[in-house]
Amino acid sequence: MNRIIVCVKPVPDPRHWDKVTMDPATMTLKREGIPSILNPLDKHALEAALTIRESRGGEVVSLTMAPPFVDSILREGLAMGADRAVLLSDPAFAGSDTLATALILAAGCKWIGEFDLVLCGNLSIDGSTAQICSQLGELLDLPSVMHVIGLEWLDNDRAIITQRIEHGRVRMEAASPIVVSVLKELNKPRYIPFTGILEAESKELKVISNQDLKIDPGLIGLNGSPTKMAGLEVRRFERKRERVEGSIDEIVQALADKIHQYGII
């Protein structure tokens, strides 16, 4: 089955992160008024899926777990070229940690049906845990590869995958189906054509709840998540913040003196 599932996540726009405040009573972050964007690496995952579809046909389905108000973000993926979108949305999912989220996404993949590739961004810019790819692979009982910077789909349902590691790279050959998460070096996401925006409006965006997925509620949401938030604080820094001013020469002398005081020279 030539079907690729791409996991995409709406995330708060980092340009507005300074507006994030905290509710000390519930230890949750207040995101009101902060616009969402499509997680940047997920666009690279989408691009990879669209490239493979162009060469061999088939279908690209975007898969998201989020509250129901993220329509416009999912339309962006459809405008890029995904054929349809599936949104997993249920109050029972709220507060899920990565393991619970991976369980829900795995159930979503199975609900969609057969596929030969699941693509995700390597991490999301808000949580940055980078755990979904490996956990999704485990829960779907499929191989998984992270840090992918090269993905060449061969005719016989095999792929040559290049993975980035510290100071180097690993090339490997994998058989489908497989779960892969990508880094930005993999490709350059296409610009969204105007026609894409128009077409996206008529593409299918299906919302699925836990009535369809039937996951044990004890394993998902805030209560079903193994990890708990025990504290949350906005970071503060204690520094001297001493301004060095004057002529260039005075500044240079002062800096050299400091470096000497610190015992460096």
Add this chain to the structure above:
Amino acid sequence: MTVNNDNGIWVFAEQRSGDLHEVSLELLGKAREIAGQANSMVTAVLPGHNIRHLAQTLIDHGADSVLIADDPQLDTYRLLPYALALECLIRDYQPEIFLMGATALGVELAPRVAAKVRTGLSAHCIDLNLNEKGHLLQVVPGWGGGVIATITCPDHRPQMATVMPGAMKAVCHEGREGDIRNVEIRLPEDHFGPRVLEIKKKAPEGLPLEKAEVVIAGGWGIGDQEEWAMIEELAGILKGAVGATRPPVDEGWAQEGQMIGQSGKTVRPTLYIGVGISGVMHHVVGMDQSKHVISINSNPNAEIFDVSDVIVAEDFRKILPPLLKELKSRLKD
């Protein structure tokens, strides 16, 4: 199973081709500290093939015992056999805590293991502590580092965490005594997912960032490759290492391994000098443990100044050339 002293704090000993990753030694240092508070033991878990010679180094750095899982299938790292080996060991020994480095390998392996044994995992921790109940407090940066969250895993075991390289300090006592044992693992003679075709590695140039006493970091404000040479020259004079924010890496002025911050390395040098760095949290989270911080940025309101001891609100092009000259002449005297 025999009497089990290996159910305390586990540290994953990461090696590729027989080279131990420094972060494993750093984690042993922290594990030792926590073990003292919890009256517990530190076990290093070492999967691989023909790697017994690495065990004493792990003991020197704080392990009470080393469990060696030696199997030809574990020779070159592959995710599936490694995850399966760790799952078997966790089920046999039931550790309380399991720590891994947030390296390329650890970031991929830890979540798969956590999903296998259905436990919680915190990512990219910058600190670890115990609370009064003896639960592991896992301190993680969120939202690009602007927020610090403390995560616990009260009801599932082991409590798993990946920890940023450089965030903990390695402590070595040569000749420390400990127990080294081979453990039986039952890996099926199976096809384990992707087949490795080729591994290409380039030895990093210069002093490794995490070990440098002086770090000179440059940002987008440097402007081009030619100006970047000044950053390297300053690092050369002060016998330091060169770090970078994301843009210089994207521009190709610096290597990926030089990136400091949430998706790069954590540094804690005696002196950090930031040049042309705006100071977004993604970067700050990787440098704010530096002892002294000097920042040079032409923007008088640069965010990096909030986390600096010494602030120079000037164009670095005016400051660095005479500073290089001055430092050279002081070094001669």
